[in-house]
Amino acid sequence: xxxxxxxxxxxxxxxxxxxxxxxxxxxxxxxxxxxxxxxxxxxxxxxxxxxxxxxxxxxxxxxxxxxxxxxxxxxxxxxxxxxxxxxxxxxxxxxxxxxxxxxxxxxxxxxxxxxxxxxxxxxxxxxxxxxxxxxxxxxxxxxxxxxxxxxxxxxxxxxxxxxxxxxxxxxxxxxxxxxxxxxxxxxxxxxxxxxxxxxxxxxxxxxxxxxxxxxxxxxxxxxxxxxxxxxxxxxxxxxxxxxxxxxxxxxxxxxxxxxxxxxxxxxxxxxxxxxxxxxxxxxxxxxxxxxxxxxxxxxxxxxxxxxxxxxxxxxxxxxxxxxxxxxxxxxxxxxxxxxxxxxxxxxxxxxxxxxx
Amino acid sequence: xxxxxxxxxxxxxxxxxxxxxxxxxxxxxxxxxxxxxxxxxxxxxxxxxxxxxxxxxxxxxxxxxxxxxxxxxxxxxxxxxxxxxxxxxxxxxxxxxxxxxxxxxxxxxxxxxxxxxxxxxxxxxxxxxxxxxxxxxxxxxxxxxxxxxxxxxxxxxxxxxxxxxxxxxxxxxxxxxxxxxxxxxxxxxxxxxxxxxxxxxxxxxxxxxxxxxxxxxxxxxxxxxxxxxxxxxxxxxxxxxxxxxxxxxxxxxxxxxxxxxxxxxxxxxxxxxxxxxxxxxxxxxxxxxxxxxxxxxxxxxxxxxxxxxxxxxxxxxxxxxxxxxxxxxxxxxxxxxxxxxxxxxxxxxxxxxxxxxxxxxxxxxxxxxxxxxxxxxxxxxxxxxxxxxxxxxxxx
Numbered sequence: 001x002x003x004x005x006x007x008x009x010x011x012x013x014x015x016x017x018x019x020x021x022x023x024x025x026x027x028x029x030x031x032x033x034x035x036x037x038x039x040x041x042x043x044x045x046x047x048x049x050x051x052x053x054x055x056x057x058x059x060x061x062x063x064x065x066x067x068x069x070x071x072x073x074x075x076x077x078x079x080x081x082x083x084x085x086x087x088x089x090x091x092x093x094x095x096x097x098x099x100x101x102x103x104x105x106x107x108x109x110x111x112x113x114x115x116x117x118x119x120x121x122x123x124x125x126x127x128x129x130x131x132x133x134x135x136x137x138x139x140x141x142x143x144x145x146x147x148x149x150x151x152x153x154x155x156x157x158x159x160x161x162x163x164x165x166x167x168x169x170x171x172x173x174x175x176x177x178x179x180x181x182x183x184x185x186x187x188x189x190x191x192x193x194x195x196x197x198x199x200x201x202x203x204x205x206x207x208x209x210x211x212x213x214x215x216x217x218x219x220x221x222x223x224x225x226x227x228x229x230x231x232x233x234x235x236x237x238x239x240x241x242x243x244x245x246x247x248x249x250x251x252x253x254x255x256x257x258x259x260x261x262x263x264x265x266x267x268x269x270x271x272x273x274x275x276x277x278x279x280x281x282x283x284x285x286x287x288x289x290x291x292x293x294x295x296x297x298x299x300x301x302x303x304x305x306x307x308x309x310x311x312x313x314x315x316x317x318x319x320x321x322x323x324x325x326x327x328x329x330x331x332x333x334x335x336x337x338x339x340x341x342x343x344x345x346x347x348x349x350x351x352x353x354x355x356x
Numbered sequence: 357x358x359x360x361x362x363x364x365x366x367x368x369x370x371x372x373x374x375x376x377x378x379x380x381x382x383x384x385x386x387x388x389x390x391x392x393x394x395x396x397x398x399x400x401x402x403x404x405x406x407x408x409x410x411x412x413x414x415x416x417x418x419x420x421x422x423x424x425x426x427x428x429x430x431x432x433x434x435x436x437x438x439x440x441x442x443x444x445x446x447x448x449x450x451x452x453x454x455x456x457x458x459x460x461x462x463x464x465x466x467x468x469x470x471x472x473x474x475x476x477x478x479x480x481x482x483x484x485x486x487x488x489x490x491x492x493x494x495x496x497x498x499x500x501x502x503x504x505x506x507x508x509x510x511x512x513x514x515x516x517x518x519x520x521x522x523x524x525x526x527x528x529x530x531x532x533x534x535x536x537x538x539x540x541x542x543x544x545x546x547x548x549x550x551x552x553x554x555x556x557x558x559x560x561x562x563x564x565x566x567x568x569x570x571x572x573x574x575x576x577x578x579x580x581x582x583x584x585x586x587x588x589x590x591x592x593x594x595x596x597x598x599x600x601x602x603x604x605x606x607x608x609x610x611x612x613x614x615x616x617x618x619x620x621x622x623x624x625x626x627x628x629x630x631x632x633x634x635x636x637x638x639x640x641x642x643x644x645x646x647x648x649x650x651x652x653x654x655x656x657x658x659x660x661x662x663x664x665x666x667x668x669x670x671x672x673x674x675x676x677x678x679x680x681x682x683x684x685x686x687x688x689x690x691x692x693x694x695x696x697x698x699x700x701x702x703x704x705x706x707x708x709x710x711x712x713x714x715x716x717x718x719x720x721x722x723x724x725x726x727x728x729x730x731x732x733x734x735x736x737x738x739x740x741x742x743x744x745x746x747x748x749x750x751x752x
Contacts, residue, residue: 004672226746237752246748250741254666254686261665283658338654339647343632345657 004261006072013049014072020045021080026220029081029313032175037142038084046088049073052115055095055205060108061115067205067267067281071212075260078216079223082320083175085213087140090114093328094123096205097149100156102192110147110158119146123206124183125329127336128153134183136162138170138327141177148186154199159186171326172319197278200337201270204278204285207334208270210324211263211285214292217324218256221292221299221317225249228312229302245302252295259288276345282334289331292321364432368439375443378402379571383444386571387719392450392563393571395527400452400483430611434618434671438664441622445723446571448619449523453477456523457486457550459612460532464548464590473550476529487528489519489577496521497736499534500542504579506535506549513549513589515582518561521730525575526560529553532590533579548590557582568722613684614670616731617691620724621664624695627702627720628656634706649705656698663691682744689737692728699724 006014024042032038038046055070056062063069077085091098091111101107113119120143124134134150148159163185168178194202226249229240239245266281274280296318300307307314325331378399386392393399440448454461454477461470476484495501504517515535525531530552536545551558557580564574631653639646670687673680699720703710710717728734742748 004669230746240742240746241748241752243752246742246746246752247735247738249745250689250738253741253745254690257683257686258662258666258690261669262662265665280661283654283661287658287662335651335654338657339650342650342653342657343636 006068010069010072013069014076017049017073017076018079020049021077021216025077025080026313029083029175029316030310032081033083033316034174036174036177038081038088038175042084043088046077046084049077051077051085051089052092056091056098056111056115060098060104060111062111066271067208068264068271071208071215071263071267074209074212075216075219075263078213079220080216081175082213082217083173083316085176086173087142087176089209090117090120090143093206093209094121094147094149095209096202097121097123097151097156097158099205100194100198100202101158101190102194103190106158106190113146114143117143120144121147121149123149123151123202123328125203125206125333126150126152127329127333128155136179136181136183138168139165139179139181140173141165141167141179145179145181147189148183149202151199151202154194154196155191156194156199156202157191158189159183160189162186170323172316172323197341200278200282200341203328203333203337204266204281205270206328207285208263208266208281210327211259211266211288214285214288214321214324215256215259215263217317217321218252218259218288218292218295221296221314221321222249222252222256224312224314225295225299225302228306239302248298249302252291252298255287255291256295259284259291262287276341279338279341279345282338286331286334286338289321289325293325296321360435364435367432368435371436371439372443374399374403375440379440379443379447383447383571384716384719386446387568390565390570392573393447395483395485400450404452404480404483430615430674431668431671434615434667437615437618438622438625438667441619442626443622444571445619445623445727446569448571449569450572452483452485454486455528456488456612457528457530457532460488460548460590464595466590466592469550469587469590473530485524485528486530486532487522487525487575488532488534489522489525490534491521492518493520497733501539502534502536502546503539504533504535505539506537506547508586509583511586512583513547513586515549515551515557515579515584518576518578520564520574520576522575522577523572525577526563526573531558531577535579544596547596549584550588550590551579551582551584552588555582555584567725568719569726610681610684611674613688613731613737614667614674614680616727617663617687618667618671620691620695620727621660621667623720623724623727624656624660624663624698627695627699627717628653628660630715630717631656631702631705634709638709652701652705656701659694659698663687663694666690682741685732685737685740685744688732689734689741692724693734696724696728 028039050063051073053063054065054073055067058064091114098107098111110121114121122136122139122145124136126134139145145165146161148162150157150159162181162183165179165181168180170178226240229245230238232239240249262284266284269277269280299314300318303312303314306312382393382399454474461473490499492502492504494503504515504519506513506515515533517535519533522531530550532548533551534546534548537547538545559578561576561578564576566574635649639649667687670680670683673683703717703721706715706717709715739748
């Protein structure tokens, strides 16, 4: 298996995810956002596809299928509707902390609580240089948040039980609900100093999650934009057939294609335990998030005033793509991690095949 | 995970050694003098004595003995293209071999024609080149507008017109010349003919002087009633009755585009390495300026990595016989401007030190621009992508 070929199993997984996304998630996306939750049946189907298990090791009760499988399924589902994914997918973005935690029995219990829907876990990324108290600015409201993983540099800590979770509306993902907390009154369960650069791996898994969801959103935005702009006539021809628009769509399609290749490559690196895997996973995520913001922006722009209305999903995707790039320290924290390693990652290993 | 077999890794290592010893110094010398290395340069003979190893892999369709080329080759060619262009893209393009002429043979020629015209490449006693001439002063990206005429007289074809931007054309044993039997027919009127060096009327006008990429010659020709035997029409007359001719040319480009784009990745990697070294050696150990440079380096790596994946994916599809017209255009659309940004960012990291001629970066900045023009401009690629994705009309 490699970034260019999916196994038959993963092709089947993607196809099943696509069918579910197009037949059920997409038609109900706006209703789910308004209602603040995916229908129970959607949760059940997504779980049945392995959403919460794929990248959890078998030793912790998961499917052990790896990051590539997770990236493939997330893209498929997000193409239909990403709104409920943060709430449903546990351990989801926190899987990096679960994998990195030296106390694996404890990490396994935390992950199991999330997968069963009883006790959710969130990841908070802190700047190691500011030493400020961690805050939870937004987390899905479900499952009820109990565990808080905090990553700063190569430090990892786990806290139990934020006292107060305030309902919090956010830019997007209303179908997952939303809470915030000053994280006062939490009990520190454990604190670990990971091996050098291992903290980046914790954050890279969360970013890869965001990148994969962003990719599905971007592809959906591109598909919808092309469908609309090839039908809508302006100045005597379809919107997409005006060269300025056609050129922009071509560039966006290229970026989405590149994002998919990069995310799958980064996931493969993580699955293989490649030394620089967190670096390339974060790079892929940043690329995908940028592509998603650009594509969803065009998704509104090329629809004109229609794109600004809630009659279309364009504005929902626009908000979701932007919000994904703000979570877990956001794009700036990702670039800070990358900058810290950019002098040391060996570009030439590619042609030498050292880690491939 | 990019699949990379041991022979490919070994080949890359070999090109790396050749690049370090020959290609980089030759490229710098050509840049200084403005002239490509002479055809009798010992490096070219060395390449030929190795069985045309390098040229065979850079141009995957150009086995010098005419043997069947392994399917792996397009993918490997992209790897080699990156590595050779890392050292000098101009010299990489000047390597002996059939070049785009070989690609045209592959897509249009009969087996007998391929055997005949590739035969000289089995001679490892001296370097051999071939070329393809499509572009004209009045027809670049829009190849349907070529005006060079060809007419049949008896058992000969007669060519009249002019060609330019013919890489390695002046040192080639033969050149595949694209001409039209009737400009009004557009692509349906195109014919590809092999014109051998020394044919009367086939006259070199000049070797162009360029801003960069000076390591290979870019020739302009006049064709003044050039007569070639009828058997030099690639594919034979029946080949063109079903419009296969133009499709053959496009198939050539679909294979060449990701490889061309991969050269850009190599050039970008060279710029990145210079910037990395400069930050390590010259920048303060801490502070805002260093942080800004590190973030620039992260951005450069991201652009290069994604460009490489897109190029290799397109080559990988070709290797597996999968239609790659869209993906080849993705590669050619994305990589050159991305690499341009990388080289420009590297210059920003060096600042004033980057402007000096003895720093490689200013040369790379001049060299890299042509990547976004040759083999179909970025704008042409956007048209191709738009056509495939949503039927962008030809006359829009």
